[in-house]
Amino acid sequence: MGTVKKLIFVCVFMFFFSFALIPLYNIICDVTGLNGNTSNLKEKVNTFSEVVSTEKLNIQFISHEVNKNKLEFKPKEFEMTISPGKVYSTLYVATNKSNSKIVGQAIPSVSPNEAAKYLKKLECFCFEEQTFKPGEVVELPLYFAIDEKMPKRIKTITLSYSFFEAIDVSKKN
Amino acid sequence: MSTVVKDTHHDEHPSGIMRWLTTTNHKDIGSLYLWFALIMFFIGGLMALVIRSELFQPGLQFVDPQFFNSMTTMHALVMIFGVVMPAFTGLANWMIPIMIGGPDMALPRMNNYSFWIMPFAFSMLLSTLFMDGGAPAGGWTLYPPLSLQTGDAFPFLIFAIHFMGLSSIMGAINIVATILNMRAPGMTLMKMPLFVWTWLITAFLLIAVMPVLAGGVTMLLTDKFFGTSFFNAAGGGDPVMFQHIFWFFGHPEVYILILPSFGVVSAIIPTFARKPLFGYSSMVYATASIAFLSFIVWAHHMFTVGMPLAGEVFFMLATMLIAVPTGVKVFNWVTTMWRGAMTFETPMLFAIGFIVMFTIGGFSGLMLAITPADFQYHDTYFVVAHFHYVLVPGSIFAIMAAVYFWLPKWTGNMYPETLGKVHFWLSTFFVNLTFFPMHFVGLAGMPRRIPDYSLQFADYNMIASFGAFGFGFAQLIFVYLIVKTIRGGEKATDEVWEGAEGLEWTLSSPPPYHSFNTPPVIK
Ligand code: HEM
Ligand SMILES: [Cu+2]
Numbered sequence: 001m002g003t004v005k006k007l008i009f010v011c012v013f014m015f016f017f018s019f020a021l022i023p024l025y026n027i028i029c030d031v032t033g034l035n036g037n038t039s040n041l042k043e044k045v046n047t048f049s050e051v052v053s054t055e056k057l058n059i060q061f062i063s064h065e066v067n068k069n070k071l072e073f074k075p076k077e078f079e080m081t082i083s084p085g086k087v088y089s090t091l092y093v094a095t096n097k098s099n100s101k102i103v104g105q106a107i108p109s110v111s112p113n114e115a116a117k118y119l120k121k122l123e124c125f126c127f128e129e130q131t132f133k134p135g136e137v138v139e140l141p142l143y144f145a146i147d148e149k150m151p152k153r154i155k156t157i158t159l160s161y162s163f164f165e166a167i168d169v170s171k172k173n
Numbered sequence: 174m175s176t177v178v179k180d181t182h183h184d185e186h187p188s189g190i191m192r193w194l195t196t197t198n199h200k201d202i203g204s205l206y207l208w209f210a211l212i213m214f215f216i217g218g219l220m221a222l223v224i225r226s227e228l229f230q231p232g233l234q235f236v237d238p239q240f241f242n243s244m245t246t247m248h249a250l251v252m253i254f255g256v257v258m259p260a261f262t263g264l265a266n267w268m269i270p271i272m273i274g275g276p277d278m279a280l281p282r283m284n285n286y287s288f289w290i291m292p293f294a295f296s297m298l299l300s301t302l303f304m305d306g307g308a309p310a311g312g313w314t315l316y317p318p319l320s321l322q323t324g325d326a327f328p329f330l331i332f333a334i335h336f337m338g339l340s341s342i343m344g345a346i347n348i349v350a351t352i353l354n355m356r357a358p359g360m361t362l363m364k365m366p367l368f369v370w371t372w373l374i375t376a377f378l379l380i381a382v383m384p385v386l387a388g389g390v391t392m393l394l395t396d397k398f399f400g401t402s403f404f405n406a407a408g409g410g411d412p413v414m415f416q417h418i419f420w421f422f423g424h425p426e427v428y429i430l431i432l433p434s435f436g437v438v439s440a441i442i443p444t445f446a447r448k449p450l451f452g453y454s455s456m457v458y459a460t461a462s463i464a465f466l467s468f469i470v471w472a473h474h475m476f477t478v479g480m481p482l483a484g485e486v487f488f489m490l491a492t493m494l495i496a497v498p499t500g501v502k503v504f505n506w507v508t509t510m511w512r513g514a515m516t517f518e519t520p521m522l523f524a525i526g527f528i529v530m531f532t533i534g535g536f537s538g539l540m541l542a543i544t545p546a547d548f549q550y551h552d553t554y555f556v557v558a559h560f561h562y563v564l565v566p567g568s569i570f571a572i573m574a575a576v577y578f579w580l581p582k583w584t585g586n587m588y589p590e591t592l593g594k595v596h597f598w599l600s601t602f603f604v605n606l607t608f609f610p611m612h613f614v615g616l617a618g619m620p621r622r623i624p625d626y627s628l629q630f631a632d633y634n635m636i637a638s639f640g641a642f643g644f645g646f647a648q649l650i651f652v653y654l655i656v657k658t659i660r661g662g663e664k665a666t667d668e669v670w671e672g673a674e675g676l677e678w679t680l681s682s683p684p685p686y687h688s689f690n691t692p693p694v695i696k
Contacts, residue, residue: 004346007345007346007350007380011380014380015384015387019392021385113479114481166407166408
């Protein structure tokens with residue numbers, strides 16, 4: 001019966017569509033900068049360093065520790081006043097308080113979401129997986145700049161990192 | 174259609190339990206679904222009473238918080254998937270073939286399977302109450318990472334949802350195939366009763382979104398057991414993604430729960446107003462546009478997750494747009510009653526109660542749709558008040574209206590009218606006593622899904638708990654009344670209700686086991 005075949009096809013299609021939503025969602029987030037997903041890729045400097053604006057804005061750094069007793073993970077500076085178009089650097093500090101090795105990665109998020117696509121990272125510890133030996137204290141560098149194309153009404157940006165331990169199964173992304 | 178054989182094997186079927194296990198008759202299967210829904214209604218109701226007992230007073234009294242949260246989670250799953258959906262599927266099985274003049278459902282064997290999957294799925298779900306780590310307690314919305322902390326119950330929960338979904342999809346395919354292929358000659362689409370129309374559209378919604386839920390929960394399952402990271406930020410996933418998938422299913426789902434009610438009410442109001450339904454075709458178009466719009470409003474459940482302004486505004490406006498076709502329906506019902514020669518038998522009372530109280534729920538929905546306001550209302554008892562108004566005096570009242578309306582047809586006996594009215598008035602009084610105060614505590618900031626609350630909410634919660642027990646006991650009248658009517662009573666005529674329109678009233682009461690083996694003539 002034709003109707004039934006067509007309906008079953010719709011069902012199967014929608015089942016796979018639910019999985020397709022994941023890449024679609026990421027594509028939409030990347031294109032629009034929604035969700036505070038900042039790019040996890042190195043940016044080329046010359047695309048935005050031509051003009052240094054006199055505009056001032058605040059950038060705040062925060063972190064989320066999943067398990068404070070195991071790994072302390074904090075920004076060295078909590079706030080900076082910066083100008084768009086110029087490259088700045090700062091540090092996050094990780095202290096492995098446990099007596100075993102910790103492997104994992106920091107996942108960034110930017111607020112307001114709209115600012116995400118204007119925050120360019122030239123070098124970031126979040127690009128790679130990190131390994132901390134027992135008791136080790138590590139300084140993690142971050143080089144970034146704000147694209148001067150960012151709308152002027154944004155005066156404060158918050159950059160947040162959450163450090164997640166890698167799960168044993170081979171990672172995606 | 175032309176393959177229908179002459180009724181040589183009338184009423185020839187195995188008796189006892191085998192009749193019910195093997196039946197492929199749409200009337201038997203309709204009854205099975207309805208009985209199943211009734212039983213689950215009491216199981217889900219019992220869970221609600223556990224919740225209301227705990228909330229009777231502030232502080233922790235009866236159950237521990239984990240169990241309280243299992244109760245809210247399981248109550249929702251049972252009521253949505255175990256009561257409202259199967260009850261409507263039961264009505265569809267019983268009524269659609271005899272409303273369109275077809276001999277049975279298009280796929281009778283599959284019909285049997287799709288019913289018998291349900292008791293299986295629900296045994297699996299309810300068995301989690303006895304497992305290590307308790308029943309699922311992360312909310313019926315299953316948001317990760319919380320839902321991933323479920324104990325041994327987790328895989329049972331997911332597979333139960335898979336099976337419920339499978340059953341609904343099979344039921345929906347069957348309904349679409351029946352409506353498209355089994356109509357009597359002359360029964361054009363635009364002559365179909367609205368109950369059939371609303372079910373056709375509901376079935377399409379089911380076919381489109383149940384697989385999305387199945388996909389979403391499958392991803393939860395692989396995240397938990399197979400190390401994928403669909404929703405796990407540590408592995409590059411995103412928990413908010415689950416909310417998008419869930420509500421992409423979830424919002425159309427709430428329309429799955431309400432559209433068949435629109436059909437029921439559209440059948441009852443004209444009968445007791447003794448006037449044809451006002452604006453039949455606008456009703457059809459309104460239903461179709463509600464269904465279409467339901468796909469583009471899902472993020473109104475997620476206003477607070479941190480969407481960009483453009484997203485908030487889009488979903489706010491799209492949600493408000495749904496109020497337009499919904500309003501068309503309400504106006505059409507009211508206009509149908511306008512200057513009608515109305516009488517107020519029990520089905521009509523439930524239908525009118527539906528219109529009034531569903532509209533209250535619609536209005537609180539509109540309030541929730543206002544993004545900046547929702548930042549205050551979200552996850553408070555105001556939301557609980559909203560969806561209970563649309564679901565209890567909404568969907569559940571419509572189901573009860575349908576049962577009173579068609580019970581004389583099904584059984585051949587009239588139900589006791591006075592008792593029916595008592596049931597209606599008690600239910601209406603107690604449902605409002607239960608849910609109206611929730612608006613106030615919600616606006617005042619009482620969060621949902623929490624077993625304790627601060628003192629200023631105490632009075633209204635006590636009132637709500639009284640209401641809930643009253644409502645629960647009032648439902649025993651319903652059961653008594655159904656059993657009594659099946660056992661006997663004043664004989665119903667074939668037409669049952671004076672001036673009732675539709676093919677179902679041309680059959681005898683009760684109808685023969687196989688009806689319309691020769692298609693009726695449609696005027
Ligand atoms: C006029 C139409 C409606 C509008 C504008 C509307 C709007 C909304 C909004 C904005 C929310 C989210 C509130 C929040 O979580 O902050 C919501 C929740 C909900 N609505 Fe409606 N709604 C409407 C009709 C319905 C109908 C007909 C049903 C079901 C029969 C329904 C069932 C629900 C449910 C179950 C929830 C809560 C889901 C949960 O979080 O557990 N709504 N509604
Ligand atoms: Cu919704």
